[in-house]
Amino acid sequence: MNQVRVRFAPSPTGFFHIGGLRTALYNFLFARHHQGVFILRIEDTDRERFVPGATENLQSALRWAGIEPDEGPEQGGPYGPYFQSQRTEIYQKYAALLLQQGHAYYAFDTSEELEAMRQQAKQQGDFHAKYNASRRMQMRNSLTMTAEQVNEALAQKQPYVVRLLVPPERKFIVNDIVRGSVTFDSREVDDQVLLKSDGYPTYHLANVVDDHLMEISHVIRGEEWLSSVPKHLLLYEYFAWQPPALAHLPLIFNPDGTKMSKRDIQSLDDLPAGKVDPDVASYIKKGYEPAALLNYIALLGWNPGEGDDRQVFTVGELIEQFSLERVNKSAAIFDLKKLNWLNKEHIMRRSPASLALENREAVMQSVPVSEAYLEQVVALLQERLYFSRDVLKIGAYFFHDPDVYDPAVVRKRWEADSAKIILEFSAEISKLDVFTSSAIETVLRQVAENNSVAATKLIHPVRLAVTGVGVGPGLFDLLALLGKETVVRRLQNAAARIPLLQ
RNA sequence: GUCCCCAUCGUCUAGGGGUCAGGACUCGGGAUUUUCGAUCCCGUAACAGGGGUUCGAAUCCCCUUGGGGACACCA
Numbered sequence: 001m002n003q004v005r006v007r008f009a010p011s012p013t014g015f016f017h018i019g020g021l022r023t024a025l026y027n028f029l030f031a032r033h034h035q036g037v038f039i040l041r042i043e044d045t046d047r048e049r050f051v052p053g054a055t056e057n058l059q060s061a062l063r064w065a066g067i068e069p070d071e072g073p074e075q076g077g078p079y080g081p082y083f084q085s086q087r088t089e090i091y092q093k094y095a096a097l098l099l100q101q102g103h104a105y106y107a108f109d110t111s112e113e114l115e116a117m118r119q120q121a122k123q124q125g126d127f128h129a130k131y132n133a134s135r136r137m138q139m140r141n142s143l144t145m146t147a148e149q150v151n152e153a154l155a156q157k158q159p160y161v162v163r164l165l166v167p168p169e170r171k172f173i174v175n176d177i178v179r180g181s182v183t184f185d186s187r188e189v190d191d192q193v194l195l196k197s198d199g200y201p202t203y204h205l206a207n208v209v210d211d212h213l214m215e216i217s218h219v220i221r222g223e224e225w226l227s228s229v230p231k232h233l234l235l236y237e238y239f240a241w242q243p244p245a246l247a248h249l250p251l252i253f254n255p256d257g258t259k260m261s262k263r264d265i266q267s268l269d270d271l272p273a274g275k276v277d278p279d280v281a282s283y284i285k286k287g288y289e290p291a292a293l294l295n296y297i298a299l300l301g302w303n304p305g306e307g308d309d310r311q312v313f314t315v316g317e318l319i320e321q322f323s324l325e326r327v328n329k330s331a332a333i334f335d336l337k338k339l340n341w342l343n344k345e346h347i348m349r350r351s352p353a354s355l356a357l358e359n360r361e362a363v364m365q366s367v368p369v370s371e372a373y374l375e376q377v378v379a380l381l382q383e384r385l386y387f388s389r390d391v392l393k394i395g396a397y398f399f400h401d402p403d404v405y406d407p408a409v410v411r412k413r414w415e416a417d418s419a420k421i422i423l424e425f426s427a428e429i430s431k432l433d434v435f436t437s438s439a440i441e442t443v444l445r446q447v448a449e450n451n452s453v454a455a456t457k458l459i460h461p462v463r464l465a466v467t468g469v470g471v472g473p474g475l476f477d478l479l480a481l482l483g484k485e486t487v488v489r490r491l492q493n494a495a496a497r498i499p500l501l502q
Numbered sequence: 503g504u505c506c507c508c509a510u511c512g513u514c515u516a517g518g519g520g521u522c523a524g525g526a527c528u529c530g531g532g533a534u535u536u537u538c539g540a541u542c543c544c545g546u547a548a549c550a551g552g553g554g555u556u557c558g559a560a561u562c563c564c565c566u567u568g569g570g571g572a573c574a575c576c577a
Binding site for chain 1: 504506507509512513515516525526528535536537541570573576577
């Protein structure tokens with residue numbers, strides 16, 4: 001295989017869709033797997049739908065995901081510019097070439113005329129009329145006008161588009177890496193507009209020209225493009241260019257089988273039944289691990305195959321395993337539950353140091369603690385974290401004395417003699433020289449025994465007294481980390497305050 | 503409507519003529535633990551339907567049904 005060069009070619013017309021991220025990921029994985037080049041090309045040829053900031057949003061999301069292009073608007077490259085809006089002369093040149101060779105023609109039809117044609121066809125039962133062999137000779141174009149008329153129209157600066165001349169009676173056989181062989185009839189393809197009246201190219205022209213000029217070896221994109229492949233094939237043929245290999249990816253849907261849409265989604269915490277948020281930014285904001293999201297969407301339409309039951313993959317492992325041949329044909333449904341599970345799996349595999357670093361700012365803002373202390377806190381909390389930045393949220397008591405005691409836990413765990421035993425325990429641990437987990441445990445069990453109660457009768461009230469909540473890491477580790485002074489203080493406070501709550 | 507694509511547990515999927523149809527998430531149960539979490543066991547749950555082909559079909563073929571995509575001077 002020659003050098004692999006692939007591109008992710010989004011149009012900056014709104015938010016960054018999760019399906020787009022997967023397309024980018026597959027392109028990236030494929031490129032890395034083959035030591036190829038991953039290119040970002042911005043397809044901003046529709047200036048009516050252009051959304052300012054969309055490109056930047058896209059690039060920052062790719063950066064977050066760690067799937068940065070080798071060539072693109074930011075990193076440059078020998079095939080630039082990578083904004084199609086900056087390449088209009090190129091497309092015009094190729095459109096002119098097609099015109100010259102008779103593979104394309106001028107069309108002067110106004111949108112009203114086009115609309116009238118479609119309306120009329122509709123009345124005749126033709127729902128989606130095509131501008132093609134069966135109708136082009138009834139329209140106002142350089143096929144029906146004389147050369148003089150055309151030149152005159154051009155001289156008068158009448159708006160025109162350039163259309164692709166699709167031959168009648170042609171079969172197009174598309175060989176797709178994921179779908180196999182798919183056949184289309186030219187009757188089904190219309191004389192696609194190649195150059196719009198504003199001088200900008202349509203997707204089809206720009207795409208084919210750029211893929212060729214940028215020496216793209218494999219086009220990996222969403223299934224929605226499959227049916228326009230015949231037009232592209234025709235263009236390659238007219239230009240006498242070798243078309244790239246094609247791989248059309250299955251779509252991703254909501255749990256209810258509908259298209260993922262941003263419309264009715266407020267937030268990830270408040271999803272309507274059956275819906276899922278398609279906006280990559282929402283997942284970034286929520287605090288998902290990039291590795292987890294990538295891992296999850298990689299598995300939506302791809303798997304490593306027989307004999308490999310792994311679910312958790314690092315990006316490196318994905319690169320190693322990925323192949324287009326193992327991409328599925330059928331659409332997948334996005335399941336937040338599995339993403340959440342993977343997120344936890346990836347968090348558990350991280351180093352406490354990196355998690356500490358990520359929580360550092362928020363924690364320090366709340367209370368200054370040593371790096372070492374923070375890292376020990378993280379070590380205790382790590383496997384209880386659902387999101388990497390939740391340290392302060394689920395472990396506030398490592399940084400502050402509790403100011404409230406969970407009423408449900410008070411009700412369940414606090415008994416009439418709890419205060420008395422807790423004070424006794426407090427007095428006993430005060431005497432400890434080495435405040436280690438095991439020393440504390442020994443003392444606690446001794447105190448329990450002295451009072452003829454099970455250790456749990458002491459363990460739960462102590463946890464409540466020290467943390468204010470009923471859940472958390474192993475009690476003795478927690479107390480040891482907090483330190484004698486803090487623990488004794490909290491026990492005494494709680495012994496005085498909790499009985500008043502009952 | 504026309505053309506094209508797709509179809510294995512609720513979800514992601516493995517398997518592609520002979521399998522007890524496997525794994526993962528979820529859910530349920532149990533073990534462990536001082537709680538939560540983690541971990542370990544166990545369990546519920548699928549070849550859309552109908553016809554062929556074949557000794558034998560989830561697997562190959564056809565039809566039906568269902569879902570999806572495309573049918574713009576949007577990508």
